[in-house]
Amino acid sequence: MDHFPTSWGRPRNDAIDAYGTYPIAQRPYNGPKDAFSEGVQHTQQPIVTGTSVLAIKFKDGVMMAADNLASYGSLARFKDVQRLYPVGTHTVIGAGGDMSDFQYIQSMLDELMIDEFCAQDGHTLGPAEIHEYLAQVMYARRSKMNPLWNALLVGGVKDGKSFLAFVDLLGTTYTASTLATGYGAHIAQPLLRSAVETHEHELTEAQARQIIDDSMKVLFYRDARSINKYQVATITAAGSSISDSITLETTWDFAEGIRGYGAQTE
Amino acid sequence: MFRNTYDSDNTVFSPQGRLHQVEYALEAVKQGSAAVGLRSKTHSILLALKRSTGELASYQQKMFRIDDHIGIAIAGLTSDARVLSNFMRQQAMSSKMVFNRPVPVNRLVSTVADKAQVNTQEYGRRPYGVGFLVIGQDQSGPHLYEFSPSGNSYEYYAMSIGARSQSAKTYLEKHYESFADCNLEDLIRHGLHALRETLQQDKELNINNTSIGIVGPASEHENGVPPTGPFRILEGEKIDAFLGTMIAKETEAPAAAPAATGDEDVQMAE
Numbered sequence: 001m002d003h004f005p006t007s008w009g010r011p012r013n014d015a016i017d018a019y020g021t022y023p024i025a026q027r028p029y030n031g032p033k034d035a036f037s038e039g040v041q042h043t044q045q046p047i048v049t050g051t052s053v054l055a056i057k058f059k060d061g062v063m064m065a066a067d068n069l070a071s072y073g074s075l076a077r078f079k080d081v082q083r084l085y086p087v088g089t090h091t092v093i094g095a096g097g098d099m100s101d102f103q104y105i106q107s108m109l110d111e112l113m114i115d116e117f118c119a120q121d122g123h124t125l126g127p128a129e130i131h132e133y134l135a136q137v138m139y140a141r142r143s144k145m146n147p148l149w150n151a152l153l154v155g156g157v158k159d160g161k162s163f164l165a166f167v168d169l170l171g172t173t174y175t176a177s178t179l180a181t182g183y184g185a186h187i188a189q190p191l192l193r194s195a196v197e198t199h200e201h202e203l204t205e206a207q208a209r210q211i212i213d214d215s216m217k218v219l220f221y222r223d224a225r226s227i228n229k230y231q232v233a234t235i236t237a238a239g240s241s242i243s244d245s246i247t248l249e250t251t252w253d254f255a256e257g258i259r260g261y262g263a264q265t266e
Numbered sequence: 267m268f269r270n271t272y273d274s275d276n277t278v279f280s281p282q283g284r285l286h287q288v289e290y291a292l293e294a295v296k297q298g299s300a301a302v303g304l305r306s307k308t309h310s311i312l313l314a315l316k317r318s319t320g321e322l323a324s325y326q327q328k329m330f331r332i333d334d335h336i337g338i339a340i341a342g343l344t345s346d347a348r349v350l351s352n353f354m355r356q357q358a359m360s361s362k363m364v365f366n367r368p369v370p371v372n373r374l375v376s377t378v379a380d381k382a383q384v385n386t387q388e389y390g391r392r393p394y395g396v397g398f399l400v401i402g403q404d405q406s407g408p409h410l411y412e413f414s415p416s417g418n419s420y421e422y423y424a425m426s427i428g429a430r431s432q433s434a435k436t437y438l439e440k441h442y443e444s445f446a447d448c449n450l451e452d453l454i455r456h457g458l459h460a461l462r463e464t465l466q467q468d469k470e471l472n473i474n475n476t477s478i479g480i481v482g483p484a485s486e487h488e489n490g491v492p493p494t495g496p497f498r499i500l501e502g503e504k505i506d507a508f509l510g511t512m513i514a515k516e517t518e519a520p521a522a523a524p525a526a527t528g529d530e531d532v533q534m535a536e
Contacts, residue, residue: 014353014356015360018353018357018377018381019377019380019381019384119373121370121372121373122405122406123370123373123404123405123406125365125367128366128367129365129366129367132364132365132366132367133364133365136363136364
């Protein structure tokens with residue numbers, strides 16, 4: 001028991017100590033911390049970064065793609081990084097932005113899904129719930145001036161409904177039948193829209209795959225932070241699968257004819 | 267004078283292996299007026315008997331809405347019930363905000379039971395003096411749970427708590443097999459019959475002393491209920507139609523109402 005009268009009668013914080021488990025003396029301190037104690041640790045900029053993620057809806061579900069590169073500035077530092085991650089059986093998230101923050105998000109979601117699994121009561125978190133959770137976490141972190149520096153796509157299928165939505169480091173969310181993050185939002189999104197919009201419910205998996213492959217190829221030609229190696233995730237009512245890395249066939253003959261910059265001597 | 271050596275502290279077992287403070291808390295539930303809960307394949311319902319302290323006083327509220335899909339009926343200390351229902355509302359809101367998902371009923375009941383259990387184990391605390399019947403619906407359909415201050419929670423087809431609830435329980439045990447396929451009107455009629463068993467000799471159910479809580483699609487006697495069938499509490503004129511469906515006791519099978527155990531007053535077992 002806490003014999004100091006000054007600690008008596010403090011309101012409990014149900015958000016932190018929902019069950020009132022702790023004796024009063026051991027309760028977590030909810031007051032302000034030293035103003036500078038965490039200041040220097042806030043994320044000011046991303047360090048090791050991934051580039052675009054693309055995703056579209058098709059007849060049976062959602063397809064998502066991201067390349068395998070994690071850049072260190074403009075240096076192509078890590079060339080076999082998986083930027084698509086399955087969460088539960090019917091959801092996949094894809095991340096651009098800081099890869100260490102993405103790894104943190106992965107372990108956070110793993111923990112969440114284990115907690116959910118341990119309840120063993122038949123209730124599961126689907127893509128919509130995971131997206132809402134991520135949105136709340138991202139917004140909470142940005143409100144602490146310490147954002148998780150990512151742009152995330154969440155795609156999945158639950159109860160026969162496909163779900164695709166975006167959330168970024170500010171906690172901004174939106175949803176559409178085609179989504180792209182980063183450079184892809186400028187280069188690939190118009191291509192995806194013209195190929196997908198209005199016939200989301202007719203596109204077959206093969207057609208969706210063709211649209212994704214074409215867009216990834218365009219992105220590789222245009223985006224200097226991309227690599228010609230990428231993975232594709234497919235989520236249907238049957239579950240999610242993430243492909244092995246695919247290497248793009250590209251040609252650079254046309255580059256010979258380009259004049260005006262580079263190593264040409266004439 | 268009656269004195270019990272092992273009841274001054276809830277963390278000390280008696281030589282018989284009992285926690286007297288916890289048992290006293292269970293007695294507090296039996297002091298409250300009765301509440302009855304029933305479940306069918308489509309609906310969960312609560313019925314409760316409201317008390318008033320006298321002719322000039324209003325009737326005490328017995329049911330609380332926790333969220334659109336969950337409601338409770340209480341028996342015991344109203345002030346403890348308000349603390350716990352506040353907690354349950356917070357949990358429900360938290361689930362809505364963090365996951366955009368209505369909290370699953372079983373999780374909410376387990377959480378509040380865990381909270382109550384801590385009070386039976388830690389020095390310097392007392393158990394809550396209130397029991398709940400919780401109804402709600404989620405992806406797995408309608409549910410009925412009982413929560414008690416000992417930290418137990420169980421799911422039931424039908425249950426009653428509070429003063430003279432044994433009489434209602436006897437009625438429910440006799441008829442529960444038919445509840446699953448009942449329509450809402452029949453289910454409420456069964457509930458009213460069960461609740462009637464808890465009344466004292468000269469009392470009757472009326473629109474002032476009865477509350478009905480419903481989760482599930484609307485009844486033919488209700489207006490303006492959304493198709494999702496959220497939790498609603500019916501009181502006053504709105505329950506007149508349901509009271510009218512009751513079958514007078516004399517015409518009923520005479521078997522019911524065995525030895526009313528008179529747990530109106532506190533009687534410690536042993």
